[in-house]
Amino acid sequence: MSRIPLPYNPKVMDLFRNPKNLGKIEDATVVAVAGNPACGDMITFYLKINEQTLVIEKAQFESYGCAANIATSSIVTEMIKNLTLEAVWTDITWEKVTQEIGGLPSVKFHCGVLAVGALKRAIRKYFKDRNSEPAWMPKENTFEEKQALEEEELANMLSKRLKPEEEKSP
Numbered sequence: 001m002s003r004i005p006l007p008y009n010p011k012v013m014d015l016f017r018n019p020k021n022l023g024k025i026e027d028a029t030v031v032a033v034a035g036n037p038a039c040g041d042m043i044t045f046y047l048k049i050n051e052q053t054l055v056i057e058k059a060q061f062e063s064y065g066c067a068a069n070i071a072t073s074s075i076v077t078e079m080i081k082n083l084t085l086e087a088v089w090t091d092i093t094w095e096k097v098t099q100e101i102g103g104l105p106s107v108k109f110h111c112g113v114l115a116v117g118a119l120k121r122a123i124r125k126y127f128k129d130r131n132s133e134p135a136w137m138p139k140e141n142t143f144e145e146k147q148a149l150e151e152e153e154l155a156n157m158l159s160k161r162l163k164p165e166e167e168k169s170p
C-alpha cells in the first residue's frame, strides 16, 4: 500500500533537500537537544553566542526528524542569526517560523514546534549554566518548550511499552 505524499510547499521541499546550517558547531557556546532518539524525531541546536553583546553569531542544527522538522530548523538558524538572545526569545515563535516557511500541513505543526522548543531550551540553558536569570525570560516554560517535553515523555513511555519483557526487568 503506498502512502499519499504530504502537501509540502516548494520552500519546505527545497530546505529539506538543501538545508542551510546543517551540522555541529565544534566550539558552540551552548548545545540543546529536543525530542527522543527512540522515535527518531530528534533535533540538536548549536549556538555560537557573543558573550559580551549576547548576539547569536552562528546557529547550526542536526535533525533526525521529518522534512518539516528539517526545513523549520533550517529556517530558524537563518532567522536568528545576528539577533540578541532577548530578541530571539521574544520574536521567534512556531507560528512565525511556520509562516516564514510558507505554511505546513496541520499534521506537521508539531515538527516546527519541536524546532522552536529546542531553540528556546538552548537559550534557557545558556543562562542556567551561568546562574543568571534575565528579567525578560519567564520562569515557566513556553508553549514550545512544554510541547517538546510532552513529546519526549510520550516517546519514552512508548519506547518502554515496546521493549520486550526481559529488557524491562532491572
Ligand code: FES
Binding pocket: 041, 042, 065, 066, 067, 068, 069, 108, 110, 111, 114
Ligand atoms: S519531527 Fe516528528 S513527524 Fe516531524
